[in-house]
Amino acid sequence: MIDGLLEALRIGFGFLWTAAWAIIMGLTITSLVQVYVSKERMAQVLGDGSIGSLVKATLFGAASSGCSFGAVAIGKGLFKKGAHVVNFLAFMFASTNLIVELGLMIVILLGWKFLAAELIGGLILIAVTAVLVHLTLPENLFEEVRESLAARDAESGIDEDPTCGMEGKDEFSLTTENGETLKFCSDGCMETYRQQAAGTGDWQDDDLRSWGGWYRIANQFRKEWSMIWKDVVGGFLISGFVIVFVPQRVWNALFLQGEGLLVTAENAVMGTAIAVISFVGSMGNVPFAVALWGGGIGFAGVIAFVYADLITIPVLNVYRKYYGWKVMAYILAVFFVTMAFTGFVMEILFDAFGIVPDLAGGQTATEQTYFALDYTFYLNLIAFGLTGFLTYVYRQGLGAPGQYRDPVCGMRTDAESPTTTYDGKTYRFCSKSCKRTFEGDPGRFTDEPPTVEEATSGHTHH
Structure with missing residues (x-):
């Protein structure tokens, strides 16, 4: 048992060490985009169900945070302000599946073929979701929810964070010049608001040639990491324990083995179902997907599992709180069907081109050496140095708007x-x-x- 625990920890932390530089670099790029790409008019341009608005929702999402709960909160804000159902669903999916840091993690831990499936399949999934919603959207269901949402929040005394849309807390509050009290979900969001109030955010006024620009990126980096670190670290550690302690017969019982359309379809459905009950969201499901792949799960099942971080039980509970049981069930049904279907399609497509990844011949997680003086070591040194630099800029307040x-x-x-x-x-x-x-x-x-x-x-x- 002790040897098993140590091996599980070695694999979990080994995965984390392998992907650390990719996570840090990805979060840095995301932070830069978050700081300098304005989203003030998102709700206005996402109000109709046109293809143009769907494309914009996808691009906005890809430029946003990788946190599942953050994506759901921002989606709620867009929905309340008039965004079409299709667009706010596309935004949420893109902001958790089409982001830089996730792509880098997939390449490092699963390979480029999985990344190609994630990106191509993500676009297919959004298109299929749009068609399905237009065909099945219950008449007036979402409009009634939209009308009651703001009133319910007001009656419940819920104060939304003006920067991210999540629920504000009393300990993170400030009073504006006109006497209005604003509440934020974290000190990072409160600092972001102060920055926005202190400057325009234009490259010309506060770019990377000034400490002010680096300070804003440092604060955003800090906020991004604070939202995802539990999912990331938890996902890596859970994957290590799953690899060591879940016997092969469990995977064989859950997933059909062999070839054929039935096997592919069952793997895709089962991969999505496991994601729902896994409690692992955001980027933490990528190392878990490595465990599934190592257990012999089909390509369709692994891809569908990675897609499905927006329908885990904790996230479904947030939908229920925001929109009620009916809308939660509708979102679950739409996402479950489209995620499983897209996973199925991606394996069929990749098989047609002869590029389905082959696990045979590769090293298993228990056979790998994670800590060595190789390119990962040097890339991590650079990434940790960047993290230290951003932390120093933030802690010293270099270029901060306050005196x-x-x-x-x-x-x-x-x-x-x-x-x-x-x-x-x-x-x-x-x-x-x-x-x-x-x-x-x-x-x-x-x-x-x-x-x-x-x-x-x-x-x-x-």
């Missing part, structure tokens, strides 16, 4: 922020929550010298 640093959380703030005086100095905070935390134990936050201004008689608590 002062919050001693509690490190965020930058300005002269209009909440203040308190301690030991003859005035400290400024990003929120009332940080101010209260500081006042509860000032000595804890004054060991390291923060950015302060000398107290004067005119300074008081806000």
Whole structure:
């Protein structure tokens, strides 16, 4: 048992080490796009069911975050503001399946053929989803939900994060100049809002030639990582345990073996079904897919499994909370059918061209050596160096819009922020929550010298 646990951890962390540079580089590119690609008019241009709007929804999604829950939250915001059902479904799928970091992970862990299937199949899936929705959309179902959604949120006292659409929390709140209190899901989103309020975000005004541009990317990188790290790390560790402890007879019982259309179809359906109950979303399902592939699961089943991170049980529960049981069931049915069907089509297509990947002859996960002085080592050194640089930029506040640093959380703030005086100095905070935390134990936050201004008689608590 102990040997098995150690081997599972070796494989899980080995997968993580192998893909670390790809995840970091992908998140950096995503952060850059998130900072400099404006999405203010997305809901306006996604309001109809035309092909043009569908293409735009796909492109917007591919330029967005890779977090399943973040994609669902943004999709909800687009839907509330008038986006067509097809478009907000396409946006959610693209933002979790057609993003840079996922593609890099697939290439590293599964190979280029799986990446080709992911990209080509993703576009096919979106097209099939659009046709299916237009043919089956219940009359007025989504319009009724749209009308009641905003009212229900208001009655429940739910405050949406203005930057990402997720539910805001009291501890991440600030008051604007006009007296409006805004709540955010995290300090990263709150900082993003402050950045947007402080500048235009144009390349000409705040690009990578300035510290301000790097600071915004560093904050976005931090926010992106905070949304996905649990899924990523959990997915890698789970995959190691699945590879070591799930016997081959289990895979043989769940998935038909051999060749033929029936085997391909059953593998695609079963791969999608396992994704639903796996609880592994976002990019964490890629290492899990490696475990399935190593267990002898067909190409169609593995591809369908990777597609299906938007219908895991935790995500379905979010749909239920947002839209109710009927809409949740409809989204599950549409995505399940299209994901399984597309996985089936991709194996048939790749088989016709003779490019279906062959697991035979390759090293198994238990046979691989993960930690060696090879290209992965050097790429990880570069990636970790980049992470350290971005962390340094953020923590030092280089180019941040605020003049002062919050001693509690490190965020930058300005002269209009909440203040308190301690030991003859005035400290400024990003929120009332940080101010209260500081006042509860000032000595804890004054060991390291923060950015302060000398107290004067005119300074008081806000």
